[in-house]
Amino acid sequence: MSHSEANRVRIFDTTLRDGEQSPGASMTLEEKLQIARVLEAMRVDVIEAGFAIASNGDFECVNRIATEIKDSTVCSLARAALGDIDRAGEAIKPANSGRIHTFIATSPLHMKVKLQMEPEAVIEAIHGSVSRACTFTDDVEWSAEDATRTEIDFLCRAVETAIKAGATTINLPDTVGYATPQEYMDMFKAVIERVPNSDKAIFSTHCHNDLGLAVANSLAGVAGGARQVECTINGIGERAGNAAMEEIVMALKTRGDVMPYHTRIKSEEIMRASKLVSTVTGFTVQNNKAIVGANAFAHESGIHQDGVLKAAETYEIMTPESVGVTKSVLTMGKHSGRHAFADKLKDLGYELGDNAFQECFRRFKELGDRKKNIYDEDIVALVDDEVATWANRMQVISLNTYSSSNGEAVANLTMAIDGDKAKTVTYGSGPVDAAFNAIKDLIGMEPHLQLFQVHAVTQGTDAQAECTVRLEEGGRTVNGQGAHEDTVTAAARAYVSAVNKLLVKREKKAPDEAAKVVAAK
Numbered sequence: 139m140s141h142s143e144a145n146r147v148r149i150f151d152t153t154l155r156d157g158e159q160s161p162g163a164s165m166t167l168e169e170k171l172q173i174a175r176v177l178e179a180m181r182v183d184v185i186e187a188g189f190a191i192a193s194n195g196d197f198e199c200v201n202r203i204a205t206e207i208k209d210s211t212v213c214s215l216a217r218a219a220l221g222d223i224d225r226a227g228e229a230i231k232p233a234n235s236g237r238i239h240t241f242i243a244t245s246p247l248h249m250k251v252k253l254q255m256e257p258e259a260v261i262e263a264i265h266g267s268v269s270r271a272c273t274f275t276d277d278v279e280w281s282a283e284d285a286t287r288t289e290i291d292f293l294c295r296a297v298e299t300a301i302k303a304g305a306t307t308i309n310l311p312d313t314v315g316y317a318t319p320q321e322y323m324d325m326f327k328a329v330i331e332r333v334p335n336s337d338k339a340i341f342s343t344h345c346h347n348d349l350g351l352a353v354a355n356s357l358a359g360v361a362g363g364a365r366q367v368e369c370t371i372n373g374i375g376e377r378a379g380n381a382a383m384e385e386i387v388m389a390l391k392t393r394g395d396v397m398p399y400h401t402r403i404k405s406e407e408i409m410r411a412s413k414l415v416s417t418v419t420g421f422t423v424q425n426n427k428a429i430v431g432a433n434a435f436a437h438e439s440g441i442h443q444d445g446v447l448k449a450a451e452t453y454e455i456m457t458p459e460s461v462g463v464t465k466s467v468l469t470m471g472k473h474s475g476r477h478a479f480a481d482k483l484k485d486l487g488y489e490l491g492d493n494a495f496q497e498c499f500r501r502f503k504e505l506g507d508r509k510k511n512i513y514d515e516d517i518v519a520l521v522d523d524e525v526a527t528w529a530n531r532m533q534v535i536s537l538n539t540y541s542s543s544n545g546e547a548v549a550n551l552t553m554a555i556d557g558d559k560a561k562t563v564t565y566g567s568g569p570v571d572a573a574f575n576a577i578k579d580l581i582g583m584e585p586h587l588q589l590f591q592v593h594a595v596t597q598g599t600d601a602q603a604e605c606t607v608r609l610e611e612g613g614r615t616v617n618g619q620g621a622h623e624d625t626v627t628a629a630a631r632a633y634v635s636a637v638n639k640l641l642v643k644r645e646k647k648a649p650d651e652a653a654k655v656v657a658a659k
């Protein structure tokens with residue numbers, strides 16, 4: 139990729155102006171300052187801080203940002219009206235580098251219906267507004283609002299007028315997100331070629347996302363000769379939003395082979411900016427949003443996880459670090475495979491033998507079928523439970539319980555006892571009581587239940603339950619744990635785990651007695 143100045147694309151961020159025009163996205167002065175600081179740290183070229191005439195609050199925001207921000211140009215929007223321009227000029231006065239961005243619509247529809255102005259009057263307004271802006275700063279941008287629905291001859295005349303009056307940046311917005319990439323590129327090519335003084339200005343894109351084409355159109359505009367892109371963090375903005383800055387920056391960075399342009403943006407700051415804008419506006423970022431969505435660097439399917447573990451480039455076209463994400467995530471779920479599961483166990487500090495691993499994986503898949511999100515805590519609970527019961531003499535094979543609010547509960551239990559299957563159907567006052575009675579029936583022991591505790595491993599009604607059972611027998615006290623997404627099964631597993639520990643204690647003291655009890659059933 140060539141890093142010549144001719145191929146440098148300036149990033150003009152309008153999160154604080156067009157972004158704030160999203161219904162419900164209003165920001166306070168302090169919030170705007172916070173965002174402006176992050177934009178400056180990202181090395182954004184121009185920050186459009188607001189529309190100074192809109193309100194005293196907007197004026198103050200532009201003015202404070204102009205006072206504080208030193209490394210980015212600070213800009214205010216203004217209509218083609220002297221009052222607007224004077225207010226914008228006043229607001230940006232303290233800036234190290236200040237810009238006035240003045241605009242007027244040039245499409246037949248907007249001129250006739252909205253402005254109710256003849257085209258000639260619009261041309262005069264362009265000259266007057268740009269000239270006035272130049273009395274405040276030599277950095278003046280002019281925009282042809284609704285450029286993509288403007289007749290090309292008139293657009294060229296308007297652009298020529300603006301440049302003659304002193305505009306150094308010419309913005310050709312797709313105000314209503316109507317253009318296609320080919321059309322947008324052709325418009326830039328035509329204007330740059332036909333306007334005699336076009337070499338005296340930098341051309342700019344400004345795209346809205348009504349057809350989901352804002353980013354594609356912006357990149358097409360760059361291919362057509364634009365060297366400034368107007369965009370917002372997370373793509374927030376009027377209606378369906380503006381072109382998303384993070385997508386433009388990373389598209390140019392990742393595909394320099396076919397788009398030989400560059401920005402000076404520090405892309406590692408992208409995630410921080412995205413999170414801040416989302417928090418401040420309350421607009422959550424969709425999980426599958428490019429670059430900054432929670433799933434942008436997350437892999438759940440086993441084949442992808444296996445690929446990423448072998449070489450991240452198999453399924454990642456940019457590194458998470460390059461956008462400020464610490465690392466990619468292998469999300470554990472029903473689509474995960476053995477490679478990812480083994481990697482997760484290693485991360486969690488487990489080393490399992492082959493049989494235990496296969497059994498844990500089987501239970502993990504079962505859990506995945508039933509539970510939407512599998513957290514690390516679920517896997518820890520599952521593996522601990524499996525490891526704890528692996529070498530045990532007694533295990534719960536299956537348990538079905540039936541209970542109602544006004545009657546006895548029934549438990550239908552199958553257990554493995556020293557390798558043999560044993561079954562029973564038993565009653566109780568509730569499902570847990572029935573399950574415990576069933577276990578006692580099969581093992582032929584009557585330990586005293588001292589404690590029964592349940593807690594949810596993670597959040598949600600599909601969370602696994604982790605149960606603790608404390609049993610006492612002949613002065614020996616043991617705790618057993620069990621985990622399962624079915625609370626009664628978790629309780630039964632905990633009970634049986636405690637019984638196994640009692641048997642171990644018995645064996646240590648009186649091996650014959652332990653053997654007798656188990657053989658009794």
Ligand SMILES: CC(=O)SCCNC(=O)CCNC(=O)[C@H](O)C(C)(C)COP(=O)(O)OP(=O)(O)OC[C@H]1O[C@@H](n2cnc3c(N)ncnc32)[C@H](O)[C@@H]1OP(=O)(O)O
Pocket residue numbers: 156159189191192193216217218219241242243252253254283313376
């Ligand atoms: C495509 C865009 O994003 S453009 C920017 C849009 N952003 C905003 O509008 C947010 C801030 N806006 C505001 O606070 C207000 O609209 C203000 C302060 C700018 C104007 O408020 P008001 O004077 O009450 O006018 P109102 O908003 O109702 O109507 C807009 C007026 O500006 C005129 N106008 C619109 N664009 C321009 C322009 N570029 N140059 C000159 N006049 C314009 C309209 O024709 C209309 O004029 P009219 O009152 O003679 O009919």
Ligand SMILES: CC(C)C(=O)C(=O)O
Pocket residue numbers: 156215241281282283284309311312313314344346
């Ligand atoms: C003010 C202009 C640049 C604008 O936001 C648009 O046309 O979308």
Ligand SMILES: [Mg+2]
Pocket residue numbers: 156311313344346376
């Ligand atoms: Mg806009």
